[in-house]
Amino acid sequence: GKPVVGAWVMVSGSGQGNNRSFSPNQNMTGSDGTLTLRGLTPGETFTLRVNPSDGGKTLKSYVKEKWTPLDEVIQLKQAFRIQGTVVDQDGKPASGVSIRHRKAGTEKWTGWARAAKDGTFTVNDLEAGAYELKPQSMNRTMARPRAPGEAPPPDPSIVKARAGATGVKIKVDLGLRLTVTIRGSQSSGRGRRRAVMRSADSRSQLQGTWIDRKTVQFQGVDAGTQYGLWITGLDDGKFVFVESVNGEGGKLSVDAEAGGVIDGTLKLPPGVTFQYLFVSGYNELGMDVSAQADMKSGTFRLEGLPHGGTWTVNVQGQTSDRKQYAGTAKGSTGANLSIEIKLKEPKR
Numbered sequence: 001g002k003p004v005v006g007a008w009v010m011v012s013g014s015g016q017g018n019n020r021s022f023s024p025n026q027n028m029t030g031s032d033g034t035l036t037l038r039g040l041t042p043g044e045t046f047t048l049r050v051n052p053s054d055g056g057k058t059l060k061s062y063v064k065e066k067w068t069p070l071d072e073v074i075q076l077k078q079a080f081r082i083q084g085t086v087v088d089q090d091g092k093p094a095s096g097v098s099i100r101h102r103k104a105g106t107e108k109w110t111g112w113a114r115a116a117k118d119g120t121f122t123v124n125d126l127e128a129g130a131y132e133l134k135p136q137s138m139n140r141t142m143a144r145p146r147a148p149g150e151a152p153p154p155d156p157s158i159v160k161a162r163a164g165a166t167g168v169k170i171k172v173d174l175g176l177r178l179t180v181t182i183r184g185s186q187s188s189g190r191g192r193r194r195a196v197m198r199s200a201d202s203r204s205q206l207q208g209t210w211i212d213r214k215t216v217q218f219q220g221v222d223a224g225t226q227y228g229l230w231i232t233g234l235d236d237g238k239f240v241f242v243e244s245v246n247g248e249g250g251k252l253s254v255d256a257e258a259g260g261v262i263d264g265t266l267k268l269p270p271g272v273t274f275q276y277l278f279v280s281g282y283n284e285l286g287m288d289v290s291a292q293a294d295m296k297s298g299t300f301r302l303e304g305l306p307h308g309g310t311w312t313v314n315v316q317g318q319t320s321d322r323k324q325y326a327g328t329a330k331g332s333t334g335a336n337l338s339i340e341i342k343l344k345e346p347k348r
Contacts, residue, residue, distance in 0.1 A: 003033025004076055006053035011037055011067075013046030028053075040069040050074060056125025057081065080126040082161050084168030086115045086135055093119025094172055096219070097135050104130035104160060126163040133159045135172040137220050175220035176249030179211070185234040185256035186213040193233030197245065198286055200226040221247045229254070230287050232304040237261065239304035241287075259304035260333035262311060266298040267327075267340040274317045274325070277341075281305075281313040305333045315339055 010026040029035045040046070046069070050062040060079040082101070088094040095117045100109045115121040115135075123133070135157055161168045180195070187193035187210060195208030195216040204225065208216040216231065225247035231240035231254075238256040245252065262281065268274075277293035279300045293300040293315065305311065310332050317325040327339040 001075075003031070004029060004052060004059065005031055005033060007033075007035075007076075008051045008053070009035050009037070010049045010051075011040065011046045012049070013044065037069070042069060044068070050076065052076060052079075060127060061125055077127065079124065080128060080163035082123045082126065082131065082133070082163060082168055083166045084121060084133075084161070084170060086119045086121060086170045086172055089171070089173045091171075093117075094135075094174060095119060097137055097172055097174075099123060099170065100134045100136060101126070101131050103127075104132050109134070128163050130160060130162050133161060133168070133170060135170050137172070137174060175222055176247065178218045178221050178245075178249050179251045180208070180216050180218070180229070180231075181251070181253045182214045182216070182231065182234070182240060183253055183255050185236060185238040188233055188235045192290070193231075194288070194290075195229075195231045196287075197221070197227040197229050200228070200244075202286065221249050223247050223249075228285070230285075231256075232259075232287075232289050234304060237303035239306065241306055260307050262302045262305060262313065262331060262333060262335050262337060264300045264302075264313065264329075264337040264339055266293060266300065266315060267338060268298050269325070269341060269343070272319060272325070275320055277315060277317040279313065279315050281311045283309045283311050285309070307333050309333065313337060313339065315341060317341060 007029045008026065009029065027035055045066045048064045048067040052059040052061065056079045058079055060077040062074055062076055086094045086097050086099070095115060097115045098112045099115065099121050100112045101123050102109045111123070111125070113121050113123045157172060159168065159170050193210065195210070197206040197208070197218050199205070199222070204222065206218045206220050206227075208218050208231070210216050221227070227245045227247060229240065229242040229245050234240070234256050237259050239259040240254050240256050242254055264279070266277065274295055277295055278290065279293050279302065280288060280290040281302050282288040287306070289302050289304060291300055291302055302311070302313070310330055312330050313328065315327045319325070324344040325341045326344050327341040329337045329339045331337045
């Protein structure tokens with residue numbers, strides 16, 4: 001029953017008649033725990049969020065969807081936490097791992113926490129009750145396809161714990177480590193470089209961690225699995241593609257080769273000023289590249305592409321008032337595309 005001081009309050013919704021998310025009010029409660037939100041349209045529905053200043057360590061955050069503006073008192077519940085340690089298959093502290101959580105008996109994962117370098121983790125902002133915790137490597141994505149309605153198989157990595165528990169131990173298999181050294185080029189910059197290994201059955205994808213501009217490391221390689229290796233964002237428009245890499249870990253040296261390009265011109269709507277125009281492309285092998293468009297000239301260039309094959313090129317843009325624009329086209333390496341950018345229709 002005591003006033004909650006410094007709670008951050010945000011209202012978002014489909015206001016202003018444009019069916020897009022916006023935040024007309026965000027502020028903190030005063031010494032008496034109150035806050036006045038102004039400028040809201042009567043009768044419109046919003047999502048109301050209240051986040052305590054301690055990030056859910058003592059008080060639970062509050063979310064109410066389909067909220068209509070009115071004077072009311074919101075009571076925040078006590079928050080619980082779960083603390084523990086993540087270890088790898090050898091029993092050593094595992095860093096670079098996130099811990100997803102959900103209420104026991106439910107299917108939707110509702111949040112996550114990141115393990116520190118020493119493997120310790122804390123999950124805050126929980127209600128009372130039992131939870132399921134699942135470790136996931138930040139650089140390893142498992143994507144086993146399932147038929148519609150098919151139940152997921154039992155996951156041995158899921159650990160159950162009650163809110164308030166301490167000393168929870170979670171074991172995660174980080175797999176083998178592969179260090180790849182690039183010959184003949186180096187990464188051109190953090191914003192453009194990308195290194196991916198995808199299993200032949202597309203069920204597993206590994207994101208590489210750059211050690212330096214010529215060395216990238218993959219953690220989570222499965223023994224006996226065949227991978228395709230793809231590295232882009234190298235100097236001089238070069239790239240690396242190895243169709244088959246054995247899942248044996250260790251070290252691998254690869255040669256960069258000169259790649260092709262796709263140039264493009266954007267047909268921009270007259271009188272519209274963009275904050276950004278982001279261009280991305282992908283092909284049938286699951287390779288992807290990206291670049292920023294030159295907003296003055298309305299042109300772009302995707303570099304480091306394998307020769308041959310068809311690419312789908314998507315353009316996403318946003319204006320200062322957060323209106324979304326998009327355009328798409330297909331073309332092979334070496335093409336010069338013309339893409340019309342249009343205002344995206346609101347979802348209904």
